[in-house]
Amino acid sequence: MVNFKPTVFAEGELVYTDGGILAEYAWLLVVLPFVAALVITFTGKYLPLKGAEVALTTIGIIFLYSAALMYLHITSGVVNEFFINVGSIGVFDIEFGWVVDGLSIMMYFVVGTVALLVFIYATNYMEGEIRYTFFFTSLTLFAGSMLVLVSSPTLIQILIGWELVGVCSYLLIGHYWEKKDNSSAAMKAFITNKIADVGLMIGIIILALNTGTLRISKILYQSTHDYEKLSTVAFVAAILLFVGAMGKSAQFPLHVWLPDAMAGPTPVSALMHAATMVTAGVYLLARMFPFYKAMAPDALDVVMLFGVITLLAAGLIAVVQDDLKKVLAYSTVSQLGYMVAAIGSGAYTAALFHLWTHAFFKALLFLGAGSVIHSVHSNSMLEMGGLRKVMPKTFATFIIGTIALAGLPPFAGFFSKDEILASFNHEGETTFFFIAVLGAFITAFYMTRAVSLTFLGEYRGHGHPHESHNLMTTPLLTLSVFAIASGWVNIPGVYTGFTDWVTTRKNKIVEYHPESFDLFALSSGLLAGLLGIALGYYLYQLQGSAETGDNKIKIQPIWSVLENKYYLDHFYFKFVIDPVKINISKAVDKFNTNVIDRFVNGFGQVASLMGSVVYNNFDQNGIDKLLNMSSTGTDNFGGKVKLLQTGKTQQYLMLFLGGVVTISLLILFIT
Amino acid sequence: MIVQPVLVVAAALFSLGIYGILVRRNAVMVLLSIELILNSVNINFILFDTMLADTLMQGQIFTIFIITIAAAEVGIGLAIVLMLFRNRQTANINEFDLMKW
Amino acid sequence: MEIFEIVTYFVLLLLVSTALRVVTTSNVIHAAISLVFTLALTSVLFLLLSTEFVALVLVLVYIGAVIVLFLFGIMITRAPLGKNAELDNDKNKKLGAAIAGSIFFLFSYILVNGFDGQVVVTSGSSTELLGEILLSRFVFPFELVSFVLLAALIGGITLARKDEALIDEDQV
DSSP states (O other), rough: OOSSSSSOSSSSSSOOOOOHHHHHHHHHHHHHHEEEEHHHHHGGGSTTTHEEEEEEHHHHHHHHHHHHHHHHHHHHOOOOOEEEEEEEEEEEEEOOOOEHHHHHEEEEHHHHHHHHHHHHHHHTTTOOOOHHHHHHHHHHHHHHHHHHHHHSHHHHHHHHHHHHHHHHHHHHHHHTTSSSSHHHHHHHHHHHHHHHHHHHHHHHHHHHHHOOBBBBBHHHHHHHHHTTHHHHHHHHHHHHHHHHHHHHTTTTTSHHHHHHGSOOOOHHHHHIIISSSTTTHHHHHHHHHHHHHHHOOHHHHHHHHHHHHHHHHHHHHHHHHOOHHHHHHHHHHHHHHHHHHHHHTTTTHHHHHHHHHHHHHHHHHHHHHHHHHHHSSOBBGGGGHHHHHHOOOHHHHHHHHHHHHHTTTSSSHHHHHHHHHHHHHHHHOOHHHHHHHHHHHHHHHHHHHHHHHSSSSSSSSSSSOOOHHHHHHHHHHHHHHHHHHHOGGGEEEEEEHHHHHHSSSSSSOOOOOSSOOOOHHHHHHHHHHHHHHHHIIIIITTTTHHHHHGGGGOTTTTHHHHGGGGGGHHHHHHHHTTTOOOHHHHHHHHHHHHHHHHHHHHHHHHHHHHHHHHHHHHHHHHHHHHHHHHEEEEEEHHHHHGGOOOHHHHHHHHHHHHHHHHHHHHHHOOO | OOHHHHHHHHHHHHHHHHHHHHOOOHHHHHHHHHHHHHHHHHHHHHHHHHHHTTTTTTHHHHHHHHHHHHHHHHHHHHHHHHHHHHHSOOOGGGGGGOOOO | OOOHHHHHHHHHHHHHHHHHHHHHOSSSSHHHHHHHHHHHHHHHHHHHTTHHHHHHHHHIIIIIIHHHHHHHHHHHHTOSSOOGGGOOOHHHHHHHHHHHHHHHHHHHHHHHHHHHOOBBBOOOOOOOHHHHHTTTTTTTHHHHHHHHHHHHHHHHHEEEEEEEEHTTTOOO
C-alpha cells in the first residue's frame, strides 16, 4: 500500500515539513463528522439507506484523508499546528485548532481505518434494528469527538473532546435503553468517566495556572526547560491527568464501566475498544509524556503500578467470563494495562505501538464476536461451540485475531508486546516484567478458552447458526490483514519506522526503544503465549471441557472471587446505592475483611496452582490496604453527606439561594 | 418620575416570587411564582429602556421575547406537571423526590 | 406632587400588594386571580412608561393565554378549590421568608444606591418604531422565537399526551 522506507529520515537528523495544503485543511477531519451528523439527523430517514450512506461517505473521506496524511508523514515527516483564537479569559487565550504531527496522524489513521470498517460492518449488523438512523448519527459523532480529542493542540480542546466522547459513548452504550440493564450500563459508564474527568479538569486548571497558557506545545516546552513554577505542582498535576486517563482508559479501579459497556451493540464495542474511547487515556499520557518525563518522573512509577495491576487483575477476570464479549472486554482492559504500564516504564513509543496493533486486532476480535453473536443470538459461550464448520470466514479471522493477541510471531501483537516486555526488562523492573509475562500467559489462555468454547467442539445452542453477510465478513478479512501486518512497521533491528513516526513532533523526546530483539524478553513472552495456548487447549479440548462448559476446572474459591470481579462492583453498589444501611462503617469493615481475605487467599492459590513464585512479590497488602483506607474514608464521608440529598427540589433551591445570598452579602459588606 | 420606587417594587416582586417557589406545595403555584419573577424582570427592562431612551429599543424587544419564552415555558411546565400528576395522582412537589439518594 | 406621580405610586403599591397575595393566599383560584391583577397593574405601569405595545402584549399573552393555561392546570390537577391549609409548606416558611427578605434587601440596596437621583422622562408613542426595529434588526431572533414556540407546542403535546406504549412497559 505504502512505501514503508523512510526517504527523508536521515540518520540522527530528522527533516520536517509543514505538511502544506494537506495539513492546512486537516480541520476537515474534525468538522466533517459533525456536519454529517447534522445531515443524518435531519435527512437520514428519507434517504434510501436510512442515513448510513452519509456516515459511510464521511468516514470514507476521513479514512482517505488520514491515509494521505500518513503517506505524507512517512515520506517527509510532518510537524505543524494551527490555532484559531475564539476569545480570552483573563490572560488565557481560548484557542481551538488542529495538530498535524506523528502522534496525531497515527491516531487519525487508526480512527479512520477502524471506524470505516466498523461502519461498513454496522450497516449490515444493525439492519432492521430500532433507531437505525440515530445509531449512525451517534456513531459518526463518536468518531468525530475522538478526532476532536486527538487533533487538539490545546488542553481546553482536549477536555471538550474528552467530554464529547463520554456523551457519545453514553448514547451508544444505552442504544437499547428500553432494557433497564442497558440504560444502567450507560449511566455507569458516564458516571465513572465523569468522576475521572474531574481529575483531568483540575489537572488542566493547575497546569494552565502555573504555565499561563493552554497550548500543549508551550506547556511541554516549559516542562523540558525546567521552569521553576511548574516543577512545584508537576507531581499533583501529573497524577490528576492520570486519574482522567484512568477513567477513559479503564485502569483499575475505574475499569468497572468498560465490561458493562458491552450492553451496547457490538460495532460500538469494537469502535470503543479499538479506536475511539479507551485509547484516549493512553493518547493523553503519550501527548503529555515529555511533561511526565521531565517534571514528574515519580508520577510515572504510579502510572506503571496501576498499569501492571490492571493488566493482571483484568486478565484473571477474563478467564472466568462466559460472555464472549466480556472476555474480550476484560482482555481490552488488560491490554490497556500493558500500554499504561509501558508509558509508566518510560517506553511510550512501545505503548503507542501496542495501541496501534491492538486497535486492529481487537476490532477484528470484536467484529468476529459480533458476527458470531449475530448468528447464534446469544452472548454466552456455553450456547456456542462447533461454529468453525458453519462460519469458516469468521473462524479463520477470529483465529488470526487470537494469535495476534496472544503474541505469536509474525502477527502484530507479538512485536508490540515484545517491545513492552523488552522495555520492562531494560528498565530493570524484574517484578513487573514477570507479571507482564504472566499476563501474556493468561491472555493466551483465556483466548484459547474463548476459541475452544465458541468454535471448536460441538454446537450446544438451539438456533441455526450461519455465516454472516459479506458486508460483515469483508471488514473482518481486511482487519485480519492489519492484524497480521501492522506489527511489521516496527521490527527491532530491521525497520523501526513506527518509532520515528510517533516521535516526530514538537518537544521531541525519545525514550528507550529496543534497537534489536531482546532475546530474554522475546523468549519468555513467546513461551508464556505458547504455554497459555497449550494449557487452554489441553483443558478445554483434550479434557473435553468444551462439551460440558468448564465446570471441571472451576477451582473454588478463586473462581467466585474472579466471577464477582474482586467484588469491586458490589463495593461500588454498596457505597453508592444502598442508602438504608445505617451502620455503614461496620458493614464496610466486614466487607473489607472479606475482600482482603478472599483476595489474598485467591492469589495464594493461584500462585501455588500455577507453580509460580511471582505472586509472592506482588505487594497485595500494601496496595489493598491503601485502597481500602481511601474507600472507607470516602464511604464514611459519603454516608454523612448523602443525608442532604432529600430529593426535595425546594430544599435544594433553598440551600442554593441561601448560599448565594450569604456570599453576596459577604461580598457587599465585608470587602 | 424617579426610578428608585419602581426598581424597589421590581425587587419586591422578584423576592415574592422566590418566596412563592420556596414555600408553595402545589406545583402549579410554583409555576405561578415563576411568572412573578419574570414579570419583575420585565418591569426592569422596560424601565431601563425608557430611562436610557435607547434608540434600538432593546429593552422593549427583550421584554417581548421574554413574554414569548414565558408562554412557552408555561406550556411545557404545565405539561410536565400534568404528566407527573397522571403518574403520581398528586401535584405536590414534595412527593416528587426522584432525585433522592 | 403631580397627579401623574400619585397615580404611579398608587399603582406600585397595588402591584406589591397583589403580588403578595399571589404567594400568601391559601386559595389557588385567588392566587391565579391575583396574578391577573398583578399583570394588569404591570401593564398599567408600562403604559405610564409610554411603552404601550409591550403593555398590550402583556395583556394579550399573559392575561389572555397564560392565566387561562394556569386555570386549566389547576382544574386538571384537581387542586382543592377554596381555602386550603395544605397549600403551603410550613416548614419552609421561615427560612423562605428570610431568604426572600435578604434577596429583596440586597437588590433594593444595590439598586437604590446605584440609581440615586436618576429620572425617567417619558416620550410619546413608540409602537411604529418598535415594529420597524423588531422586523429589521431583530428579525432573526424574532423568527427563532417562533421556532421555540413551535417546539414548545410540540413538546407540550408530546408530554401531555397519554403514551400507551410507555405505560404498557411500566417505564413511567
